[in-house]
Amino acid sequence: MSPLAIFFLFLINSSLAANTNIYNVQNYGAKSDGETDSSEAFLSAWSAACASTSSSTIYVPRGNYLIRNAYFNGKRCQSNAITIRIDGTLLAPSDYNAIGNEENWIKFEKVNGVSIYGGTFDGQGASLWACKNSDYDDCPDGTTALNFYKSNNIIMSGVTVQNSQKFQISIDGCRNVKLQGLKVSAPGDSPNTDGIHVKLSSGVSIMKSQIGTGDDCISIGPGNSNLWIEGIACGPGHGISIGSLGWKKQESGVQNVTIKTVTFSGTTNGVRVKTWARPSNGFVRNVLFQHIVMVNVKNPIIIDQNYCPNHQSCPHKGSSVKISDVTYQDIHGTSATKVAVKIDCSKRNPCSGITLEDLNLSYNDHPTKASCINVSGRVSGLQKPDNCL
Numbered sequence: 001m002s003p004l005a006i007f008f009l010f011l012i013n014s015s016l017a018a019n020t021n022i023y024n025v026q027n028y029g030a031k032s033d034g035e036t037d038s039s040e041a042f043l044s045a046w047s048a049a050c051a052s053t054s055s056s057t058i059y060v061p062r063g064n065y066l067i068r069n070a071y072f073n074g075k076r077c078q079s080n081a082i083t084i085r086i087d088g089t090l091l092a093p094s095d096y097n098a099i100g101n102e103e104n105w106i107k108f109e110k111v112n113g114v115s116i117y118g119g120t121f122d123g124q125g126a127s128l129w130a131c132k133n134s135d136y137d138d139c140p141d142g143t144t145a146l147n148f149y150k151s152n153n154i155i156m157s158g159v160t161v162q163n164s165q166k167f168q169i170s171i172d173g174c175r176n177v178k179l180q181g182l183k184v185s186a187p188g189d190s191p192n193t194d195g196i197h198v199k200l201s202s203g204v205s206i207m208k209s210q211i212g213t214g215d216d217c218i219s220i221g222p223g224n225s226n227l228w229i230e231g232i233a234c235g236p237g238h239g240i241s242i243g244s245l246g247w248k249k250q251e252s253g254v255q256n257v258t259i260k261t262v263t264f265s266g267t268t269n270g271v272r273v274k275t276w277a278r279p280s281n282g283f284v285r286n287v288l289f290q291h292i293v294m295v296n297v298k299n300p301i302i303i304d305q306n307y308c309p310n311h312q313s314c315p316h317k318g319s320s321v322k323i324s325d326v327t328y329q330d331i332h333g334t335s336a337t338k339v340a341v342k343i344d345c346s347k348r349n350p351c352s353g354i355t356l357e358d359l360n361l362s363y364n365d366h367p368t369k370a371s372c373i374n375v376s377g378r379v380s381g382l383q384k385p386d387n388c389l
Protein backbone atom coordinates (compact mmCIF):
# COMPACT_ATOMS: atom_id res chain seq x y z
CA MET A 1 0.00 0.00 0.00
CA SER A 2 1.37 3.42 -0.96
CA PRO A 3 2.12 6.06 1.70
CA LEU A 4 -0.72 8.21 0.29
CA ALA A 5 -3.18 5.32 0.59
CA ILE A 6 -2.06 4.68 4.17
CA PHE A 7 -2.53 8.37 4.94
CA PHE A 8 -6.07 8.43 3.56
CA LEU A 9 -6.91 5.21 5.43
CA PHE A 10 -5.68 6.84 8.62
CA LEU A 11 -7.89 9.87 7.96
CA ILE A 12 -10.90 7.69 7.29
CA ASN A 13 -10.45 5.57 10.41
CA SER A 14 -9.78 8.63 12.56
CA SER A 15 -12.89 10.36 11.25
CA LEU A 16 -15.11 7.32 11.68
CA ALA A 17 -13.85 6.85 15.23
CA ALA A 18 -14.39 10.48 16.19
CA ASN A 19 -17.68 11.06 14.42
CA THR A 20 -20.74 9.32 15.83
CA ASN A 21 -22.97 10.45 12.95
CA ILE A 22 -21.89 7.79 10.47
CA TYR A 23 -24.17 6.74 7.61
CA ASN A 24 -23.01 3.60 5.84
CA VAL A 25 -24.74 3.33 2.47
CA GLN A 26 -24.99 -0.44 2.85
CA ASN A 27 -27.24 0.07 5.87
CA TYR A 28 -29.65 1.86 3.52
CA GLY A 29 -29.72 -0.97 0.99
CA ALA A 30 -26.70 -0.27 -1.26
CA LYS A 31 -25.29 -3.38 -2.89
CA SER A 32 -21.62 -3.70 -3.82
CA ASP A 33 -22.24 -6.18 -6.65
CA GLY A 34 -21.99 -3.60 -9.45
CA GLU A 35 -25.37 -4.70 -10.82
CA THR A 36 -28.05 -3.57 -8.35
CA ASP A 37 -29.10 0.06 -8.68
CA SER A 38 -28.06 1.68 -5.40
CA SER A 39 -29.20 5.21 -6.24
CA GLU A 40 -32.00 5.29 -3.67
CA ALA A 41 -29.75 3.91 -0.95
CA PHE A 42 -27.20 6.68 -1.51
CA LEU A 43 -29.94 9.32 -1.50
CA SER A 44 -31.39 7.91 1.72
CA ALA A 45 -27.99 8.09 3.40
CA TRP A 46 -27.68 11.67 2.14
CA SER A 47 -31.10 12.60 3.57
CA ALA A 48 -30.13 11.20 6.96
CA ALA A 49 -26.82 13.09 6.97
CA CYS A 50 -28.58 16.29 5.91
CA ALA A 51 -31.05 16.01 8.77
CA SER A 52 -28.24 15.98 11.33
CA THR A 53 -27.51 19.27 13.07
CA SER A 54 -23.85 18.33 13.51
CA SER A 55 -21.09 17.08 11.25
CA SER A 56 -21.80 13.77 9.53
CA THR A 57 -19.97 11.13 7.53
CA ILE A 58 -21.45 9.12 4.67
CA TYR A 59 -19.34 6.00 4.23
CA VAL A 60 -19.08 3.90 1.06
CA PRO A 61 -17.28 0.57 1.74
CA ARG A 62 -15.21 -1.31 -0.83
CA GLY A 63 -17.02 -2.77 -3.81
CA ASN A 64 -18.75 -1.63 -7.00
CA TYR A 65 -21.98 0.34 -6.68
CA LEU A 66 -24.22 0.90 -9.69
CA ILE A 67 -25.78 4.36 -9.61
CA ARG A 68 -28.28 5.11 -12.36
CA ASN A 69 -28.15 8.75 -11.40
CA ALA A 70 -28.24 10.71 -8.16
CA TYR A 71 -29.18 14.28 -7.30
CA PHE A 72 -27.97 15.48 -3.89
CA ASN A 73 -29.85 18.63 -2.91
CA GLY A 74 -28.54 20.65 0.00
CA LYS A 75 -31.32 23.19 0.13
CA ARG A 76 -32.88 21.73 3.27
CA CYS A 77 -29.71 20.40 4.90
CA GLN A 78 -29.29 21.15 8.59
CA SER A 79 -25.62 20.17 8.48
CA ASN A 80 -22.94 22.40 6.97
CA ALA A 81 -20.26 19.72 7.32
CA ILE A 82 -20.95 16.48 5.47
CA THR A 83 -18.00 14.24 4.68
CA ILE A 84 -18.29 11.50 2.06
CA ARG A 85 -15.59 8.85 2.43
CA ILE A 86 -15.43 6.37 -0.42
CA ASP A 87 -13.45 3.14 -0.46
CA GLY A 88 -15.39 1.72 -3.41
CA THR A 89 -16.25 2.53 -7.02
CA LEU A 90 -19.44 4.19 -8.23
CA LEU A 91 -20.47 2.94 -11.67
CA ALA A 92 -22.74 4.63 -14.20
CA PRO A 93 -24.87 2.38 -16.44
CA SER A 94 -22.77 1.01 -19.29
CA ASP A 95 -25.71 1.42 -21.72
CA TYR A 96 -25.57 5.05 -22.84
CA ASN A 97 -29.34 5.11 -23.44
CA ALA A 98 -29.93 4.90 -19.68
CA ILE A 99 -28.52 8.38 -18.92
CA GLY A 100 -27.23 9.76 -22.23
CA ASN A 101 -29.88 12.48 -22.35
CA GLU A 102 -29.45 13.47 -18.70
CA GLU A 103 -27.51 16.66 -18.01
CA ASN A 104 -25.62 15.08 -15.12
CA TRP A 105 -24.97 11.62 -13.73
CA ILE A 106 -24.23 12.70 -10.15
CA LYS A 107 -25.11 16.23 -9.10
CA PHE A 108 -24.66 18.24 -5.91
CA GLU A 109 -26.85 21.34 -5.87
CA LYS A 110 -26.86 24.12 -3.26
CA VAL A 111 -24.73 22.14 -0.86
CA ASN A 112 -22.44 23.78 1.67
CA GLY A 113 -19.46 22.24 3.41
CA VAL A 114 -19.34 18.93 1.53
CA SER A 115 -16.01 17.08 1.44
CA ILE A 116 -15.36 13.97 -0.67
CA TYR A 117 -12.34 11.80 0.06
CA GLY A 118 -11.18 8.81 -1.97
CA GLY A 119 -13.04 6.47 -4.26
CA THR A 120 -13.68 6.23 -8.00
CA PHE A 121 -16.49 7.65 -10.13
CA ASP A 122 -16.63 5.64 -13.37
CA GLY A 123 -18.91 7.05 -16.08
CA GLN A 124 -18.50 4.00 -18.36
CA GLY A 125 -18.80 6.18 -21.45
CA ALA A 126 -17.18 3.86 -24.01
CA SER A 127 -20.41 2.86 -25.74
CA LEU A 128 -21.44 6.49 -26.29
CA TRP A 129 -17.99 7.45 -27.62
CA ALA A 130 -18.23 4.57 -30.08
CA CYS A 131 -21.62 5.86 -31.19
CA LYS A 132 -20.30 9.40 -31.66
CA ASN A 133 -17.22 8.20 -33.52
CA SER A 134 -19.33 6.12 -35.92
CA ASP A 135 -21.57 7.24 -38.78
CA TYR A 136 -24.64 6.87 -36.57
CA ASP A 137 -26.21 10.33 -36.20
CA ASP A 138 -28.77 9.64 -33.46
CA CYS A 139 -26.42 9.51 -30.47
CA PRO A 140 -27.42 11.36 -27.29
CA ASP A 141 -25.29 14.33 -26.26
CA GLY A 142 -24.02 12.56 -23.15
CA THR A 143 -23.93 13.39 -19.47
CA THR A 144 -21.40 15.04 -17.17
CA ALA A 145 -20.18 12.60 -14.53
CA LEU A 146 -19.91 14.84 -11.47
CA ASN A 147 -21.42 18.30 -11.15
CA PHE A 148 -21.37 20.87 -8.35
CA TYR A 149 -23.94 23.60 -8.89
CA LYS A 150 -24.40 26.75 -6.79
CA SER A 151 -22.46 25.17 -3.95
CA ASN A 152 -19.94 26.58 -1.47
CA ASN A 153 -17.01 25.34 0.60
CA ILE A 154 -16.40 22.11 -1.31
CA ILE A 155 -13.37 19.82 -0.96
CA MET A 156 -12.47 16.84 -3.16
CA SER A 157 -9.26 14.98 -2.37
CA GLY A 158 -7.79 11.69 -3.54
CA VAL A 159 -10.73 11.06 -5.89
CA THR A 160 -10.62 9.36 -9.30
CA VAL A 161 -13.13 10.41 -11.97
CA GLN A 162 -12.90 8.50 -15.23
CA ASN A 163 -14.58 7.61 -18.50
CA SER A 164 -17.47 10.06 -18.31
CA GLN A 165 -19.71 10.21 -21.36
CA LYS A 166 -19.03 13.94 -21.56
CA PHE A 167 -17.32 16.31 -19.05
CA GLN A 168 -15.73 14.51 -16.11
CA ILE A 169 -16.20 17.24 -13.46
CA SER A 170 -18.15 20.51 -13.69
CA ILE A 171 -17.95 23.37 -11.18
CA ASP A 172 -20.82 25.76 -11.94
CA GLY A 173 -21.79 28.83 -9.94
CA CYS A 174 -19.72 27.81 -6.90
CA ARG A 175 -17.61 29.59 -4.28
CA ASN A 176 -14.58 28.31 -2.40
CA VAL A 177 -13.87 24.93 -4.02
CA LYS A 178 -10.67 22.97 -3.44
CA LEU A 179 -9.79 20.04 -5.71
CA GLN A 180 -6.55 18.28 -4.87
CA GLY A 181 -4.84 14.99 -5.53
CA LEU A 182 -7.33 14.03 -8.25
CA LYS A 183 -6.88 11.58 -11.08
CA VAL A 184 -9.14 12.45 -14.01
CA SER A 185 -8.97 10.32 -17.12
CA ALA A 186 -10.61 9.38 -20.41
CA PRO A 187 -9.04 8.10 -23.67
CA GLY A 188 -7.44 10.69 -25.91
CA ASP A 189 -9.95 9.99 -28.69
CA SER A 190 -13.06 10.27 -26.50
CA PRO A 191 -15.11 13.27 -27.72
CA ASN A 192 -15.89 16.29 -25.54
CA THR A 193 -14.63 14.69 -22.34
CA ASP A 194 -13.16 17.79 -20.66
CA GLY A 195 -11.46 16.91 -17.40
CA ILE A 196 -12.55 19.78 -15.15
CA HIS A 197 -14.83 22.55 -16.42
CA VAL A 198 -15.26 25.69 -14.31
CA LYS A 199 -17.74 28.48 -14.96
CA LEU A 200 -19.42 31.33 -13.07
CA SER A 201 -17.33 30.49 -10.00
CA SER A 202 -14.78 32.13 -7.71
CA GLY A 203 -12.19 30.92 -5.26
CA VAL A 204 -11.60 27.61 -7.05
CA SER A 205 -8.24 25.86 -6.64
CA ILE A 206 -7.13 22.75 -8.56
CA MET A 207 -3.86 21.31 -7.28
CA LYS A 208 -1.53 18.32 -7.57
CA SER A 209 -3.67 16.36 -10.01
CA GLN A 210 -3.21 14.15 -13.05
CA ILE A 211 -5.60 14.84 -15.92
CA GLY A 212 -5.75 13.12 -19.30
CA THR A 213 -8.81 13.31 -21.57
CA GLY A 214 -10.09 13.64 -25.12
CA ASP A 215 -10.64 17.40 -24.72
CA ASP A 216 -9.35 20.18 -22.45
CA CYS A 217 -7.69 18.95 -19.27
CA ILE A 218 -9.14 22.06 -17.60
CA SER A 219 -11.54 24.45 -19.30
CA ILE A 220 -12.33 27.86 -17.82
CA GLY A 221 -15.66 29.25 -19.00
CA PRO A 222 -17.26 32.68 -18.57
CA GLY A 223 -17.73 34.36 -15.21
CA ASN A 224 -14.72 33.01 -13.32
CA SER A 225 -12.50 34.92 -10.91
CA ASN A 226 -9.73 34.12 -8.44
CA LEU A 227 -8.76 30.71 -9.83
CA TRP A 228 -5.58 28.96 -8.75
CA ILE A 229 -4.31 25.97 -10.75
CA GLU A 230 -0.99 24.42 -9.70
CA GLY A 231 0.92 21.17 -9.95
CA ILE A 232 -1.01 19.62 -12.85
CA ALA A 233 0.15 16.86 -15.19
CA CYS A 234 -1.93 17.23 -18.39
CA GLY A 235 -1.99 14.69 -21.20
CA PRO A 236 -3.45 13.44 -23.40
CA GLY A 237 -5.89 16.25 -24.15
CA HIS A 238 -6.27 19.74 -25.54
CA GLY A 239 -4.37 21.51 -22.77
CA ILE A 240 -5.66 24.12 -20.30
CA SER A 241 -8.02 26.60 -21.94
CA ILE A 242 -9.62 29.86 -20.97
CA GLY A 243 -12.72 29.71 -23.13
CA SER A 244 -14.25 29.40 -25.44
CA LEU A 245 -15.61 32.85 -24.63
CA GLY A 246 -17.70 35.39 -26.46
CA TRP A 247 -20.48 33.22 -27.85
CA LYS A 248 -23.05 35.41 -26.10
CA LYS A 249 -23.23 39.16 -26.52
CA GLN A 250 -23.82 39.66 -22.80
CA GLU A 251 -21.26 37.49 -21.03
CA SER A 252 -19.32 37.64 -17.78
CA GLY A 253 -15.55 37.86 -18.03
CA VAL A 254 -12.60 35.91 -16.62
CA GLN A 255 -10.12 37.55 -14.27
CA ASN A 256 -7.43 36.86 -11.67
CA VAL A 257 -6.28 33.43 -12.82
CA THR A 258 -2.97 31.78 -11.89
CA ILE A 259 -1.82 28.63 -13.71
CA LYS A 260 1.60 27.45 -12.58
CA THR A 261 3.87 24.42 -12.38
CA VAL A 262 2.09 22.43 -15.09
CA THR A 263 3.54 19.78 -17.40
CA PHE A 264 1.83 19.21 -20.75
CA SER A 265 2.72 15.91 -22.45
CA GLY A 266 1.72 15.27 -26.06
CA THR A 267 -1.27 17.60 -25.91
CA THR A 268 -2.85 19.53 -28.79
CA ASN A 269 -2.40 22.80 -26.91
CA GLY A 270 -0.55 24.00 -23.86
CA VAL A 271 -1.89 27.23 -22.38
CA ARG A 272 -4.69 28.60 -24.53
CA VAL A 273 -7.17 31.47 -24.62
CA LYS A 274 -9.95 31.09 -27.20
CA THR A 275 -12.82 33.39 -28.18
CA TRP A 276 -15.39 33.41 -30.94
CA ALA A 277 -15.17 36.12 -33.60
CA ARG A 278 -18.43 37.85 -32.72
CA PRO A 279 -19.67 40.78 -30.60
CA SER A 280 -19.49 40.29 -26.83
CA ASN A 281 -18.83 42.33 -23.72
CA GLY A 282 -16.71 39.53 -22.22
CA PHE A 283 -13.09 39.95 -21.18
CA VAL A 284 -9.96 38.15 -19.98
CA ARG A 285 -7.59 40.00 -17.68
CA ASN A 286 -4.93 39.52 -15.03
CA VAL A 287 -3.81 36.00 -15.97
CA LEU A 288 -0.45 34.42 -15.09
CA PHE A 289 0.98 31.32 -16.79
CA GLN A 290 4.15 30.45 -14.86
CA HIS A 291 6.71 27.61 -14.66
CA ILE A 292 5.24 25.54 -17.49
CA VAL A 293 6.90 22.52 -19.13
CA MET A 294 5.90 21.51 -22.67
CA VAL A 295 6.68 18.00 -23.94
CA ASN A 296 5.93 17.63 -27.66
CA VAL A 297 2.95 20.00 -27.60
CA LYS A 298 1.46 21.15 -30.93
CA ASN A 299 0.52 24.68 -29.81
CA PRO A 300 2.43 25.46 -26.61
CA ILE A 301 1.24 29.09 -26.31
CA ILE A 302 -1.86 30.17 -28.17
CA ILE A 303 -4.39 32.99 -28.12
CA ASP A 304 -7.07 32.38 -30.75
CA GLN A 305 -9.70 35.08 -31.15
CA ASN A 306 -11.04 33.43 -34.31
CA TYR A 307 -11.98 30.17 -32.61
CA CYS A 308 -14.19 27.92 -34.70
CA PRO A 309 -13.37 24.25 -34.07
CA ASN A 310 -15.33 22.66 -36.92
CA HIS A 311 -14.44 25.37 -39.46
CA GLN A 312 -18.10 25.48 -40.49
CA SER A 313 -20.42 28.50 -40.27
CA CYS A 314 -17.67 30.48 -38.55
CA PRO A 315 -18.92 33.94 -37.47
CA HIS A 316 -16.01 36.10 -38.83
CA LYS A 317 -17.50 39.19 -37.17
CA GLY A 318 -14.45 40.12 -35.13
CA SER A 319 -14.21 39.22 -31.46
CA SER A 320 -15.11 41.94 -28.97
CA VAL A 321 -13.70 40.01 -26.03
CA LYS A 322 -10.94 42.19 -24.56
CA ILE A 323 -7.80 40.28 -23.57
CA SER A 324 -5.35 42.21 -21.39
CA ASP A 325 -2.61 41.78 -18.80
CA VAL A 326 -1.69 38.17 -19.57
CA THR A 327 1.80 37.06 -18.50
CA TYR A 328 3.75 34.04 -19.78
CA GLN A 329 6.72 33.43 -17.48
CA ASP A 330 9.31 30.62 -17.55
CA ILE A 331 7.79 28.38 -20.21
CA HIS A 332 10.14 25.81 -21.70
CA GLY A 333 10.29 22.46 -23.42
CA THR A 334 9.47 21.10 -26.87
CA SER A 335 6.91 21.99 -29.50
CA ALA A 336 5.51 19.47 -31.97
CA THR A 337 5.26 22.23 -34.59
CA LYS A 338 7.50 24.99 -35.88
CA VAL A 339 5.25 27.80 -34.58
CA ALA A 340 5.44 27.52 -30.79
CA VAL A 341 3.85 30.88 -29.98
CA LYS A 342 0.71 31.96 -31.81
CA ILE A 343 -1.08 35.08 -30.61
CA ASP A 344 -3.94 35.84 -32.99
CA CYS A 345 -5.94 38.68 -31.47
CA SER A 346 -8.94 40.62 -32.64
CA LYS A 347 -8.51 43.54 -35.02
CA ARG A 348 -11.69 44.91 -33.53
CA ASN A 349 -10.33 44.77 -29.97
CA PRO A 350 -6.57 44.01 -29.93
CA CYS A 351 -4.83 42.27 -27.04
CA SER A 352 -2.82 44.54 -24.73
CA GLY A 353 -0.47 44.11 -21.81
CA ILE A 354 0.83 40.74 -23.01
CA THR A 355 4.12 39.85 -21.29
CA LEU A 356 6.55 37.19 -22.57
CA GLU A 357 9.33 36.43 -20.08
CA ASP A 358 11.91 33.64 -20.29
CA LEU A 359 10.58 31.42 -23.06
CA ASN A 360 12.68 28.48 -24.26
CA LEU A 361 10.80 26.29 -26.73
CA SER A 362 12.42 24.12 -29.40
CA TYR A 363 11.19 21.99 -32.30
CA ASN A 364 13.17 18.86 -33.18
CA ASP A 365 16.20 20.50 -31.57
CA HIS A 366 15.80 23.49 -33.90
CA PRO A 367 14.59 27.04 -33.23
CA THR A 368 10.86 27.71 -33.19
CA LYS A 369 8.90 30.63 -34.57
CA ALA A 370 6.37 33.04 -33.07
CA SER A 371 3.39 34.73 -34.71
CA CYS A 372 1.69 37.82 -33.31
CA ILE A 373 -1.34 39.59 -34.79
CA ASN A 374 -3.08 42.63 -33.29
CA VAL A 375 -1.21 42.51 -29.98
CA SER A 376 0.93 44.82 -27.87
CA GLY A 377 3.02 44.13 -24.80
CA ARG A 378 6.57 43.62 -23.61
CA VAL A 379 9.28 40.96 -23.44
CA SER A 380 12.13 40.21 -21.06
CA GLY A 381 14.70 37.51 -20.46
CA LEU A 382 15.33 34.63 -22.83
CA GLN A 383 13.20 34.62 -26.00
CA LYS A 384 13.14 31.33 -27.91
CA PRO A 385 11.34 31.74 -30.24
CA ASP A 386 12.37 35.26 -31.14
CA ASN A 387 10.09 38.03 -29.94
CA CYS A 388 7.12 38.76 -32.24
CA LEU A 389 5.50 41.55 -30.23
